Amino acid sequence: MIEQLAVPGGQALPAGHHSLAWGVRANEVPGTLHVLSVTGGITVGPREGRQIVFGRNRPDVHVCVGEHDRRISRHQGALTRRGERWWISNLGRLPLRLPGARLLCNQDEPIPLAAGYTPLFVRGTSGREHLLEVHVRAQDGEDPDIQHGASTSPPHTWALTxxxxxxxxxxxxxxxxxxxxxxxxxxxxxxxxxxxxxxxxxxxxxxxxxxxxxxxxxxxxxxxxxxxxxxxxxxxxxxxxxxxxxxxxxxxxxxxxxxxxxxx
Structure with missing residues (x-):
């Protein structure tokens, strides 16, 4: 399989990695970024100016999304570290859809990502929705009740057939x-x-x-x-x-x- 671009100091996330909605490691550096699609993803630290590009062209992006869908741009978007935030920008033709049905288009200014979990969607061919999961580790002081040494309490999920x-x-x-x-x-x-x-x-x-x-x-x-x-x-x-x-x-x-x- 053709490899995606690597990031010095980054850690690859394999295809089949659990959803980022289930959380990330509690001992990470604040601002650590996780990005995941169905084909895999990456974890990187919050270095100033660092940029993670995602899109259809696997050899030329850090996270591949919509690999077999020609409606998805080869460079669909990017996540860039500036100051204390990660910013998302749209580099492609199709809009990115954020929670709350907010659309980010190519001509729009980049917007900051909130700490925690954010799912991004791109609508491709025949209404197919391509998902990119993003998780930003909270900065010190952003968590309302910080308990550094406490073990994580997993959510109670329900068994379904x-x-x-x-x-x-x-x-x-x-x-x-x-x-x-x-x-x-x-x-x-x-x-x-x-x-x-x-x-x-x-x-x-x-x-x-x-x-x-x-x-x-x-x-x-x-x-x-x-x-x-x-x-x-x-x-x-x-x-x-x-x-x-x-x-x-x-x-x-x-x-x-x-x-x-x-x-x-």
């Missing part, structure tokens, strides 16, 4: 894409999407509803509020599924890389 996870990723894809005002898909929309991506499987509205209801009931019995009609009251609308998807994302049971299930 493969069918449950696939159904929930389809149902909650707008949330995983960090759209500004997301709503769950309807049962009909979810079933139609599942039949498109898994035509060999027998997906119906009732099957999707049954799988999701089982997960809601299981989490409700486990102490998660806002997942039953009795708690929420009428009119229900999308509230129960909205609360379910938010819970699964907040404890990292569902993370943006799970969108890859939509393209398997």
């Amino acid at each position: 493969p069918a449950e996870k696939l159904a929930l990723v389809v149902l909650g894809q707008r949330y995983l894409l960090h759209e500004l005002y997301p709503n769950p898909l309807s049962w009909r929309q979810a079933a139609e999407h599942l039949k498109e991506i898994r035509p060999e499987e027998d997906w119906t509205q009732k099957k999707v509803e049954h799988l999701v209801l089982n997960v809601r009931n299981r989490l409700s019995r486990g102490g998660v509020p806002g997942l039953t009609r009795e708690e929420v009251g009428e009119p229900i609308g999308n509230t129960l599924n909205h609360n379910l998807i938010r819970e699964l994302m907040e404890n990292t049971t569902l993370v943006p890389p799970d969108l890859g299930l939509l393209h398997d």
Whole structure:
């Protein structure tokens, strides 16, 4: 396989590395940058003027994204260290989409990245969403409650069957894409999407509803509020599924890389 550009002192992240939404090592230098795509990534320290380029042209970028999609630019964007911040700029033709549906276009000024986790998306051919995960280690004083010697408390994730996870990723894809005002898909929309991506499987509205209801009931019995009609009251609308998807994302049971299930 053709190698990506290396950075002196940087550390490569392999393909299949766990999502950066699950956190990074606690003993890193503040300002350390992690960048990850489905094909791998890199970890680098916060040296002034350092620049990490990402895009389609694997031999000429530090992190390859959208390698087989010609709509993605060969140099799609860059992360540059200036002062106490990492700044993201768009070098390509397509806009980069940040959380909150904010678009960063080629002609826009670079914007600073907040500490912590930031997913970036680029929409390619046939609506394919290419994900680039970024994590910036917080500077001293940015953490509200610093406990240097304490062990990290992992989030409590919920066990899902493969069918449950696939159904929930389809149902909650707008949330995983960090759209500004997301709503769950309807049962009909979810079933139609599942039949498109898994035509060999027998997906119906009732099957999707049954799988999701089982997960809601299981989490409700486990102490998660806002997942039953009795708690929420009428009119229900999308509230129960909205609360379910938010819970699964907040404890990292569902993370943006799970969108890859939509393209398997």
